[in-house]
Amino acid sequence: MISFVWAEDRNHIIGKNGHLPWKLPNDMKHFKNVTMGHPIVMGRRTYESFPNGPLPNRLNIVISRNPNYRVPDSVVLITDKNELSHYVQSDEEVMVIGGEGIFKLFQNDVDRLYLTRIDYDFTGDTKMVNIDYNQFNLIEKKEGIVDDKNVYPHTFETYQKI
Template identity: 35%
Template sequence: MITIIAAINKNRGLGFENKLLYWLPNDLKRFKALTTGHTIIMGRKTFESFPKGALPNRRNIVLSKGDHNFPGAECFHSLEEALMHCGKEEDIYIIGGAGLYAEALAIADRLCLTEIEDDKKEADVFFPEIDTTHWKVVNRETHSVDEKHAYAYSFVDYEKG
C-alpha cells in the first residue's frame, strides 16, 4: 500500500524555507506511529531538513537526481526506480516534498493528512489539489487548540473511491 502523509493548512501550504509551518506534537506522534516499521520515501530536501538525518526504525529512501550519499538511507533517481526495489507487501509512506506528493498522488492508495485550521502562515511549497471525485474521506478526527497546540487541526484519512 502506498500512503501519502502530510500536514497542510487551509491553503494546502506545507512548508517555508525547507521547514514545517507548524509545530503540532500530536501530528508528530501520529507520523511516528504510522510510519515506524515501514518504508518512507522522500525527496532530497526533505531528508536534508531532518536535524538528525535518517529517521530511526524505518527504511529511509531518498530520491535525488544526483549521486549523493545519504547516511542511513538508500538513494534512487526516481520514484519508479525506488518502488521497483520495494516488495509488494511493503507499506510505503510518501513523506514529501511537494513535487514528490504531486507525482505520487496518481499511484497512492491512501492519504493521511493533518489539516490545520489556519490560512495566515506564509508557505513556499504546497500540497497538490485533492480531486474529491477520486478521493473520499474515510476518517476524520478533529482537535481543538490546547496548551500544546496553537492551532485547531484534524487528522483526515482519504481513500480512492
C-alpha cells in the same frame, strides 16, 4: 500500496524556507504512528530538513536527481521512482512523505491519504499538489486536541481511493 502523509494549512501550504511553517507536536506523534515500521519515501530537500538525520525504525528512501548525493548506509538513494520496487515489497504500504515535488511524482499512484488539516493561515513557499477528493472516500476523521503546546486547531483525516 502508496500512501501520502502530510499536514497542510487552510491554503494547502506545507512548507516554508525548507521547514514546516508550524510547531504541532500532536501532528509529529501522528506522523510517527502512521509511518512507524513502513518505508518512507521523500525528496532530497525534505530529507535535509530533518534535524537529526534519517528517521529511526523506518527504511528511509530519498529521491534526488543527483546519483552522487551522499546518504548514510542505512538510507536508500534513488534517482527514479521506478527504482522503488527494488527496495519495497509489492504488498507493503509505502509512505510518501513529501515534499511537493515528490507528491507530484506519485500523484497518479496514490491509494491512501493521511492528511492533517490545520485550521490556520500560515505564510509559506511550498504547497500541496492538487488532490481530486472525488476519487477518495473519507474513512476516518479525528479532531486533534488543542492545548498550550498545540495551539492550532487540527483534524486528522484518512482517505482511501475508491
